[in-house]
Amino acid sequence: MRIDVLTIFPEYLDPIRAALLGKAIDKGLISVDVHDLRDWTHDVHKAVDNSPYGGGPGMVMRPQIWGDALDQVCAGDPAPRLVVPTPAGRPFTQALAHEYAAEPRLVFACGRYEGIDQRVIDDASTRMRVDEVSIGDYVLVGGEVAVLVMVEAVVRLLPGVLGNPRSAAEDSFSDGLLEGPSYTRPEVWRDLAVPEVLLSGNHRLIDRWRRDQSLERTLHRRPELLEALPEEAFDKHDRAL
Numbered sequence: 001m002r003i004d005v006l007t008i009f010p011e012y013l014d015p016i017r018a019a020l021l022g023k024a025i026d027k028g029l030i031s032v033d034v035h036d037l038r039d040w041t042h043d044v045h046k047a048v049d050n051s052p053y054g055g056g057p058g059m060v061m062r063p064q065i066w067g068d069a070l071d072q073v074c075a076g077d078p079a080p081r082l083v084v085p086t087p088a089g090r091p092f093t094q095a096l097a098h099e100y101a102a103e104p105r106l107v108f109a110c111g112r113y114e115g116i117d118q119r120v121i122d123d124a125s126t127r128m129r130v131d132e133v134s135i136g137d138y139v140l141v142g143g144e145v146a147v148l149v150m151v152e153a154v155v156r157l158l159p160g161v162l163g164n165p166r167s168a169a170e171d172s173f174s175d176g177l178l179e180g181p182s183y184t185r186p187e188v189w190r191d192l193a194v195p196e197v198l199l200s201g202n203h204r205l206i207d208r209w210r211r212d213q214s215l216e217r218t219l220h221r222r223p224e225l226l227e228a229l230p231e232e233a234f235d236k237h238d239r240a241l
């Protein structure tokens with residue numbers, strides 16, 4: 001998978017080369033290029049923003065610079081999927097992470113200030129798939145951290161990135177539920193014992209216990225997730241809860 005990021009703060013994306021993502025780059029599973037948007041400016045001040053038409057606070061990123069940058073970075077075959085992080089976007093979910101993990105090319109366009117002139121998105125949409133995406137209902141200063149979040153969620157799904165593929169398969173959200181608690185040695189710590197069923201060696205009982213923990217946690221913390229699941233997602237033992 002090829003990933004390009006356009007930003008006025010390239011150094012913000014440095015963590016992309018650390019830890020798990022760095023390993024994926026070293027193994028050749030992904031290639032990542034971070035581009036400085038100011039390379040496409042022509043004036044001495046390298047200005048990327050201007051005041052909004054219609055008035056109001058903040059600044060809007062100018063279309064000419066973004067247009068030229070995207071023409072160059074998105075050129076070639078196949079056309080990439082363009083992702084524009086914005087608090088006004090559709091929610092980024094595990095399902096969208098799986099969609100992105102199946103793409104050969106992703107380009108992330110980081111906006112700052114009050115956003116990017118909308119014509120940039122409208123124009124790009126005539127040539128490629130464009131998603132305006134939000135990572136949550138809060139406002140960050142810019143899209144860079146949102147890109148780090150999305151890239152990490154996507155890249156860990158690629159085959160060969162995680163040591164054990166079951167880790168991704170059994171995540172929170174993979175079955176629409178939150179994952180339950182985990183325990184490791186010692187059996188008793190500060191007078192707190194590991195739930196006995198986990199020591200039983202009975203995998204049918206352990207699976208049932210884990211499923212119940214997932215259901216209970218989801219019911220308390222994210223009841224709307226349970227409500228969104230179809231009837232078929234539950235078995236007859238779930239119903240007893």
Ligand code: ADE
Nearest residue numbers: 085086087134135140146
């Ligand atoms: N830029 C600023 N806030 C954001 C958010 N919540 N999600 C994605 N991009 C953003």
